[in-house]
Amino acid sequence: MRLKDIDDKINHLYSVKKYINAMNLISINRYRRYYAQLSAQHRYFLRLREVLEMLIYLHRGDLFLKRKEKSLCLILLSTDRGFVGRFNEVLIRTVSDFLKHPPLEVKKVVIVGRRGAQQFKNMEKTETYTGVFGKDIDWGKAQEIFYSIVRDYMAGHYDAVYVAFNRPILRQAMREEKAEREVKKEEAQVGEIFYELFKRATPTLPVAVGTVASYKPQIVKFIPPALEGSYSEESIMNFEGDEEFILMELLRLYLYFLLRQIFLEHFSAELSARFIKTKEIIRAIDKKVSQLSFERNKLRQERINNELLDLINIYISMKERLFKDMQDESYTLEVSKDFTEEAVDMILGRLGRRFHFKKVIRRDMSGWRVLSRSSMYDFTLESFLARLLRSLPYSNLWV
Helix, strand or coil: CCHHHHHHHHHHHHHHHHHHHHHHHHHHHHHHHHHHHHHHHHHHHHHHHHHHHHHHHHCCCCCCCCCCCCEEEEEEECCCCCCCCCHHHHHHHHHHHHHHCCCCEEEEEEEECHHHHHHCCCCCCEEEECCCECCCECHHHHHHHHHHHHHHHHCCCCCEEEEEEEEEEEEECCCCHHHHHHCCHHHHCCCCECCHHHHHHCCCCCCCCEEEEEEEEEEEEEECCCCCCCCCCCCCCCCCCCHHHHHHHHHHHHHHHHHHHHHHHHHHHHHHHHHHHHHHHHHHHHHHHHHHHHHHHHHHHHHHHHHHHHHHHHHHHHHHHHHHHHHHCCEEEEEECCCCHHHHHHHHHHHCCCCCEEEEEEECCCEEEEECCCCEEEEEHHHHHHHHHHHCCCHHHCC
């Protein structure tokens, strides 16, 4: 693999990481916002439940008589967007197990979310709603689902309504109110702790402060609501108007609050799952970038080493060539034309062990000399006299 290919892969991974990191930040911020909204509404929901249970206790009519349950409608909340890991898989497996052995006859299955609709596309008696869980919850579609379910229940199409959804599980970080004020902000926000606004907005909720941990699939009974009549002498309430009308309106408001709570919990769990999944993707990208960077550095070091080896080899080759030239260099013997053959043979015999003579040339000079392409050894009389003159004082006067 070339260095350019590795750099292109690393740049591509960094681009993907920017997108995933933005999705990660958006998910956790939306999660905090929606969980704050859920926490803020919870105390009003509890107060409404308290009032309704007291009115049920005081009511003497047959409005809250329980009918025999023979059939049910199941609402499955999934997601419309991805990057949630096994969020839908775990919930769909739970719903599939529920539908294999349902407690009552299943008359209708309402699927909310594109992922669930894809999984149960071949199932009969289904009604699908998509686009509810997008960037935010589409409360208009949620209200449409609510009125459709309540209308069919009141018409007797089924006797019970169950909701399958994922509920977020939080590691509780509860402290006494006085101790919370004394804890430093840095200590209170170790890890991914929720904003302090959550604690101020919902002082009665034990899970107002915590860390994103996980989610758990649940199937809960939505209609008829699990309300039991209770009476408190400390409660003083005054209602004017038709008793059954007030009870029906409060019951409708309670059911809508309950469904809204379920939608908020499910969407909060989806956002937390997306936050966890994007963090896993970011860690995987960082690991892959680290591996590619190591491979790039290794390849770059190999290239540097190869260049150094080339330089060393060139230097060694030059030295070897020079040594070879010195070993293989041929010499020429120039002798005086007055030398006899015996004298020339004597010179060749004495110098042949050191010099490899290629040829012998006779010249008009006194003495002899050895020549090569790079050196000369001069043993002529003329050379001796020249050296002698240069060594004498005032040698420039003899020239």
